[in-house]
Amino acid sequence: MTILVPAKSVLRGISTLVTVDKQSSTPLYRQIYDSYRARILSRELPAGQLVPSSRELARELRVSRLPVLNAYAQLVAEGYFESRVGSGTFVAHLIPKSPTAPLSAVVVAGASRQGRSISALAAALPTYEAPYWADNLGPFQVGQPAIDEFPLQLWSRLVSRCSRHLQSSALRYGSPMGLAELRDAIANYLRTSRGLRCEAGQIMIVSGSQQALDISTRVLLNSGARVWVEEPGYWLVHHVLTGAGCRAIPVPVDTDGINVEAGIKLCRAARAAFVAPSHQFPLGVTMSASRRLQLLNWAHSVGAWIVEDDYDSEYRYDSMPIASLQGLDDNARVIYIGTFSKVLFPSLRIGYVVIPTDLVERFAALRQSMDMCPSAENQRVVAEFIRGGHFARHIRRMRIIYADRRRVLIEELERAFGDLCTIVGTEAGMHTTIVMRGSLKDQDIAVKAMQRKLLVSPLSLAYLGSASHQGFVLGFGNTQAAQIPEGVRLLKECLAG
């Protein structure tokens, strides 16, 4: 039922209608408020118009006075009404709204941003598409650990325990550097297992290695700075540099890692090099000791920074994990990045940066401005996971699982393709890459493969310049050994088709 209240002289000049519906689930005060507000914005109620007293309106509407008082208080608080002591309440003087296109014309999905300028850097980023693996398709997705092998029950127990022992003091803002106990645990792990030279004070907890790449870029590099990147390399490094206005200089990678001499010829004065020395992405090579020294010497001589992305070095199959570049560096030129996304799970969003001591304060200042500090709860659980020995145990267990998946994959690839491809980067991590001989378009084949629920990444997409090789990056982290033979068979069909 809608009660219409006609304009009457008793309502002291209200020239329009205030409507309420007593059956509606919307509270009465809200209906009165909405009604007035709409009519004031549409100019049906002119500025300076006296409004009826709350008592009068309540009587007209046959409602109690309380909702009317509430609505009036709100309209005064928001500036639609003005109260003048002794004279009553009036419609406020509002300037007219600009004439506008109908809302639908500007906010419909996919509408162009015509005439709506955004930053040049944001405009330069490649189109975002929901990643192809979001729908949980089949084998060979890259960058995914074996989530079905993750000790969910153990994790859940730790989460519950940490939350039961949650102190109210832990609800406050934390340090932009992260939780002290987790930083301690990570520093200890990195010193003993990864050969880093670092103290807990240099560790910043970030939400995954991506935030580490972003904050490092923002602290270290000016817009316009030229930066060595590995060619082929990791596409999200390219995005970070684009987003910061830096110019990526693709430097070829050979069997010893990034070719430092080539880099010096291309651009000696680059301000930084972004590298993955333990396990290059996507070629999987390990940077040789000689190249490491060359790279460090170059950085020292020109005053450049090295960003070392050590994203999955925990898993190495034919030798122990490779010592970090950071540990070789005598000049504190290396910013070291690691993550729990591959060792634990990606949606955890916890990674870390090891920062040269003299830069720690600047990283903290920028981090505070970026997002204050990391979330407390997950950090505590990870710290517990490491302290309880679960972390070391999990890595050992997963190394065996991944080694098996890798063995089956290599066998199947050799059987299926023989001399038609070269298999590279099998020493470590959770992916291997096959470089195909002959002429083919890996991107076309990847599209075909996706239709058969096969998630192979085209190698050519990893090149910033023109691709010198065609092939596929094959993740085996989240691909069960039993799935692999069929997956390779399907890939062969796609290549033949």
Add this chain to the structure above:
Amino acid sequence: MTILVPAKSVLRGISTLVTVDKQSSTPLYRQIYDSYRARILSRELPAGQLVPSSRELARELRVSRLPVLNAYAQLVAEGYFESRVGSGTFVAHLIPKSPTAPLSAVVVAGASRQGRSISALAAALPTYEAPYWADNLGPFQVGQPAIDEFPLQLWSRLVSRCSRHLQSSALRYGSPMGLAELRDAIANYLRTSRGLRCEAGQIMIVSGSQQALDISTRVLLNSGARVWVEEPGYWLVHHVLTGAGCRAIPVPVDTDGINVEAGIKLCRAARAAFVAPSHQFPLGVTMSASRRLQLLNWAHSVGAWIVEDDYDSEYRYDSMPIASLQGLDDNARVIYIGTFSKVLFPSLRIGYVVIPTDLVERFAALRQSMDMCPSAENQRVVAEFIRGGHFARHIRRMRIIYADRRRVLIEELERAFGDLCTIVGTEAGMHTTIVMRGSLKDQDIAVKAMQRKLLVSPLSLAYLGSASHQGFVLGFGNTQAAQIPEGVRLLKECLAG
């Protein structure tokens, strides 16, 4: 015990010492590896030097052959040794390390960054200092909710339940926009309680309002862009703009909120305005309807963006919460920011941005490059908290608690200072501000107050230009009513002293 293995002819020319300590907790392979690596890097072992076979060295060291084989494999993998089929294993040709200052000279804490260039934007950020409230001092800290009143047990139960029901599929990378169920819950809340016009597709989950400010700035504004900020205003907005190279134009705030006419006179062509229309920080005023329309009209006419920071509008004491600016905007010029830091707790790090539909894809692209996606676990818990009705209940309960704290604070301030100060911004939120009459230096007094464990924020610090007022921002969110009289008494003493 350290067994020294002297250089002998049987070791085919090894001219130095490989040492192992069988009592050490360091594994033997690691000792052998470290020993070789150090001597190769220090040039004690020259390039091209033939190394003893693993069998020979094992015999010399009186250890089994396995650790020697492991160490050799590692040294080959990392490029310190080179294997030549048929000829044996040699020390690799490494280029010399550059001469360096001793490590300690560059990485000692607090060392200057002399000769170590960082980005101009990072250099421009103010010095980071651990916030004064990190040590959990006494009353009046700003921006802190009543953490002792947070329903910890209920929260812990929800956390446990969510983690028990964790599916392994939830371990994967998520969307950069956030978890669908949380975005739905927030869109629904904002439409019904905050008067927004929005769909779940426009909601991006971020790690607190700070990340929302950062991503909005990076998507919308070029370096050099001029931007209106409220004067006085929120200091971390200033940091975000500094970090992006934007030029903040301080626009005075009066009792109706930001003075749009003054803004137009100062800089009509600004590219954006950062405002808190519901509850301005620190003055606490509500932007009037008239000013809202003026601001929207200005933004429409010059093609500027409005970033609406609605950080604590849930708590309003004399009327219902104020409708958002976003809901008045017919031209999709408003980016709306909200957070759970004040309503739930700060260390949760969950907030949200409501993005004009045509900009959603650009926000997603930049977010992916910034940190991929938000953490999954906390999002699920918050979604459950809202869906279970706990959120609405919590807000109702806290509003009563805060209203009481606010009442006591105002009474005590009036009693203590009378006409010596004006109390402003008491309608909403978790802080009030007192503007002091007469001449005093609020920053000096705040330092005195801190020595007495009183956390008052000097009003003058909130000015970007020269401060036109001196006073104090007093948080009452995390200050119990019983603490307030003593706190005000102490403040009075500091002012008198």
